[in-house]
Amino acid sequence: MENVPNDGEAIRASMSRPEAFEPVFDRHYDSIFKYLSRRVGPDVGGELASEVFTVAFAQRHRFHDDAENARPWLYGIAANLARRQARTWRRSRRAGQRSTGGNVIWLDPAPEDRIDAERLREVLIDAISQLRSSEREVLLLHALTDMTYREVAQALSIPIGTVRSRLARARRQVRGILEAGGHPELAAELSEEGDADAG
Amino acid sequence: MPADDHLRGMFDEYGAAPEPTDSQREGARRDLYAAMRLEPVLPWWRRRTVGWGAAAVVAAAVFAFVLVIPTSTRAVDANLAEVAAAARTVDQVNLPAGSYIYFRVESTTYQENETEDGRKISYQLPTTEDLWVLGMSELRQRTAHRPEFSSSSDEEVFYTSELAAAEGIGETLTQPLNDIPNEESLEGLSTNPDRLWNRIVDRLSVDPDFAEDDEARIFEHVAQLLGPRLNAPPALRGALLEVLGQLDVITSKTPDGGVVVSQSYSNDFGAYEQMLEIDKAGHLIRDTLILTAAYGSGDIPVGVIQDIRYSGPAVVAEPGSFPAP
Numbered sequence A: 001m002e003n004v005p006n007d008g009e010a011i012r013a014s015m016s017r018p019e020a021f022e023p024v025f026d027r028h029y030d031s032i033f034k035y036l037s038r039r040v041g042p043d044v045g046g047e048l049a050s051e052v053f054t055v056a057f058a059q060r061h062r063f064h065d066d067a068e069n070a071r072p073w074l075y076g077i078a079a080n081l082a083r084r085q086a087r088t089w090r091r092s093r094r095a096g097q098r099s100t101g102g103n104v105i106w107l108d109p110a111p112e113d114r115i116d117a118e119r120l121r122e123v124l125i126d127a128i129s130q131l132r133s134s135e136r137e138v139l140l141l142h143a144l145t146d147m148t149y150r151e152v153a154q155a156l157s158i159p160i161g162t163v164r165s166r167l168a169r170a171r172r173q174v175r176g177i178l179e180a181g182g183h184p185e186l187a188a189e190l191s192e193e194g195d196a197d198a199g
Numbered sequence B: 001m002p003a004d005d006h007l008r009g010m011f012d013e014y015g016a017a018p019e020p021t022d023s024q025r026e027g028a029r030r031d032l033y034a035a036m037r038l039e040p041v042l043p044w045w046r047r048r049t050v051g052w053g054a055a056a057v058v059a060a061a062v063f064a065f066v067l068v069i070p071t072s073t074r075a076v077d078a079n080l081a082e083v084a085a086a087a088r089t090v091d092q093v094n095l096p097a098g099s100y101i102y103f104r105v106e107s108t109t110y111q112e113n114e115t116e117d118g119r120k121i122s123y124q125l126p127t128t129e130d131l132w133v134l135g136m137s138e139l140r141q142r143t144a145h146r147p148e149f150s151s152s153s154d155e156e157v158f159y160t161s162e163l164a165a166a167e168g169i170g171e172t173l174t175q176p177l178n179d180i181p182n183e184e185s186l187e188g189l190s191t192n193p194d195r196l197w198n199r200i201v202d203r204l205s206v207d208p209d210f211a212e213d214d215e216a217r218i219f220e221h222v223a224q225l226l227g228p229r230l231n232a233p234p235a236l237r238g239a240l241l242e243v244l245g246q247l248d249v250i251t252s253k254t255p256d257g258g259v260v261v262s263q264s265y266s267n268d269f270g271a272y273e274q275m276l277e278i279d280k281a282g283h284l285i286r287d288t289l290i291l292t293a294a295y296g297s298g299d300i301p302v303g304v305i306q307d308i309r310y311s312g313p314a315v316v317a318e319p320g321s322f323p324a325p
Helices: A007-014 A018-040 A042-058 A071-094 A117-129 A133-144 A149-156 A160-180 A184-191 B003-012 B022-038 B052-068 B078-088 B152-160 B163-167 B193-204 B215-226 B234-245
Strands: B100-114 B120-134 B137-144 B172-177 B250-253 B259-267 B270-278 B284-294 B303-310 B314-316
Touching: A007 A018, A018 A042, A018 A071, A018 A133, A018 B022, A042 A071, A042 B022, A071 A133, A071 A149, A117 A133, A117 A160, A133 A149, A133 A160, A149 A160, A160 A184, B022 B137, B022 B172, B078 B234, B078 B250, B078 B259, B120 B152, B152 B163, B193 B215, B193 B234, B215 B234, B215 B259, B215 B270, B215 B284
Parallel strands: none
Antiparallel strands: B100 B120, B100 B303, B100 B314, B120 B137, B137 B172, B250 B259, B259 B270, B270 B284, B284 B303
């Protein structure tokens, strides 16, 4: 069986053979695309997902030498690009230009078979929009990917304890907003504290 | 169930996260290939692993030398000393805040490549790069020209396979890059050649494989510091040339008052001669690498494997603009 290099090995090899970086792309492109599509919509998300890998390639000397998995690092780059996109949209709105995006998270238009889905969607987007950006970033990285607390901490270069505290605050606040918005059933779902992630 | 799984479930109410289409994925892959082609890499023939035998002999000799004779008494090659003195008298190029250093790199590089169905070919690939550098940011514009082949069969394979498209022949790629590491920064470098020598050795010593007597690595580092990207000031260029002149090099004057410096080294793949051409102002204008003997498989032809010509650095106000002729 062919010995496929792990991310760390591929990145180290790519310092002298650029093409050795390609397995990192093959392994992570789809999941990075999905995360960014959720953050900024599939069109812009596709462009940013491509940029994640060109940025990662250009900055691969910064990848932690002994790490085997590039996933947290790539998500960290993706989160930065999503924040940059949000700033661009905010500037466009301030300048009075039409902006095709700008929500803090992208959700499909409501399914036709759910009468209240559109309203629920607005409530959810609104709740997440009201979070502090630092808390929102942690919540979305954890909820939109299957990364552990430790990986989220690596992606954002913050201590794992900070990930836990920001997540707890974010959930509490989203719960409160959902209750106030007339969705106690959703708030109740978020009140479960079964935290299976040991990081 | 963890709370975030519920949140994830709510998001999924609006459909699963979209999958990339094949064209999006392949478009992203093409972008990555373009980034790979744009990057200068350290190819196998630039890796300066001195053989153990040679290293031991040189190490013993230099160790004895260092013990007995202070560094400051190293003799400086006369040709390099002369150009170094001239370089120190050149006026400093003024770089106004926000201005860019522009330079052009024209190179021809020996390439070995393999088609998807396993056919190996080789060729000399000429490229032209225009670079605009401001601190750790740069704009790079690269054009790959038609390669030169040593056989018509290689040429046919190249143009009938995917390799021509992969090399981007005839295409001009433009790439802005930010936060480029400046590993060859001029920070902390002295214009006193002895202190500069020690500083360079200190820098290279970060690599545990570096030995103080590794002249090939010192030569390579000085070449990078003399390159147009860093736009070293005249006094520092003079000191760098004096450091070069303390190495075991061969020099010859050029008709226009510059100097050619050459040094030999070897690694697991072969023996090499690297030649730097320095103009009379102390700018690196040409860097040529010649394979003088091939080891191992022996299918690498002896001869020039990379020839790089640099235009001198010029100051421009905007990236993408060119200096006045």
